[in-house]
Amino acid sequence: AAGVIQSPRHLIKEKRETATLKCYPIPRHDTVYWYQQGPGQDPQFLISFYEKMQSDKGSIPDRFSAQQFSDYHSELNMSSLELGDSALYFCASRLKRKNEQFFGPGTRLTVL
Amino acid sequence: AQKITQTQPGMFVQEKEAVTLDCTYDTSDQSYGLFWYKQPSSGEMIFLIYQGSYDEQNATEGRYSLNFQKARKSANLVISASQLGDSAMYFCAMSVSGANNLFFGTGTRLTVIP
Numbered sequence: 135a136a137g138v139i140q141s142p143r144h145l146i147k148e149k150r151e152t153a154t155l156k157c158y159p160i161p162r163h164d165t166v167y168w169y170q171q172g173p174g175q176d177p178q179f180l181i182s183f184y185e186k187m188q189s190d191k192g193s194i195p196d197r198f199s200a201q202q203f204s205d206y207h208s209e210l211n212m213s214s215l216e217l218g219d220s221a222l223y224f225c226a227s228r229l230k231r232k233n234e235q236f237f238g239p240g241t242r243l244t245v246l
Numbered sequence: 247a248q249k250i251t252q253t254q255p256g257m258f259v260q261e262k263e264a265v266t267l268d269c270t271y272d273t274s275d276q277s278y279g280l281f282w283y284k285q286p287s288s289g290e291m292i293f294l295i296y297q298g299s300y301d302e303q304n305a306t307e308g309r310y311s312l313n314f315q316k317a318r319k320s321a322n323l324v325i326s327a328s329q330l331g332d333s334a335m336y337f338c339a340m341s342v343s344g345a346n347n348l349f350f351g352t353g354t355r356l357t358v359i360p
Contacts, residue, residue: 167347176337176350177291190347222289228346233279233298235341235348237291 159227269338
């Protein structure tokens with residue numbers, strides 16, 4: 135079965151640089167979520183989209199923005215990167231009438 | 247506000263035995279969902295099992311079952327016949343109706359001993 139695809143899988147950036155993470159949800163899934171998992175931490179919800187509209191917002195810094203495109207893929211844009219942004223970033227997708235959220239493999243971002 | 251508590255930072259279990267991972271939750275919402283995810287050392291987050299707040303029967307998925315006790319606000323994960331590949335971090339999570347994003351507990355690291 136098709137799973138959530140995230141790219142890139144690993145990313146190394148310098149402080150103050152920008153990064154763009156991409157997420158391709160499971161086909162026919164209409165809801166996308168972004169989570170950030172710091173080292174040794176539990177995942178924290180950042181933002182979600184339903185049918186290409188932002189549906190909920192969590193602890194997403196103002197330096198970050200996200201959108202969902204017409205083909206349902208989503209991108210998380212991160213600017214003015216800080217050392218503390220080093221984390222594993224997950225995208226998850228869900229079919230709204232179902233409950234289960236399925237996670238992608240994550241993008242490991244390292245900020246030097 | 248929603249809160250998930252996992253009080254066992256680490257657990258050990260002998261191969262082929264059963265193990266229970268504890269999870270308690272707190273929410274004022276009447277409609278909510280409870281999830282368990284497995285995170286191996288490779289980092290991916292694997293969905294294991296889901297229980298809705300209105301489900302009367304405990305959820306089961308293969309070797310995984312969720313012991314849902316609504317009055318106690320607990321949603322413990324039971325893994326039967328443990329295998330070496332079960333060694334991982336296990337997260338309990340909750341969503342509430344409307345938002346549906348997940349709130350996670352701090353996780354329990356399970357180690358299966360041969």
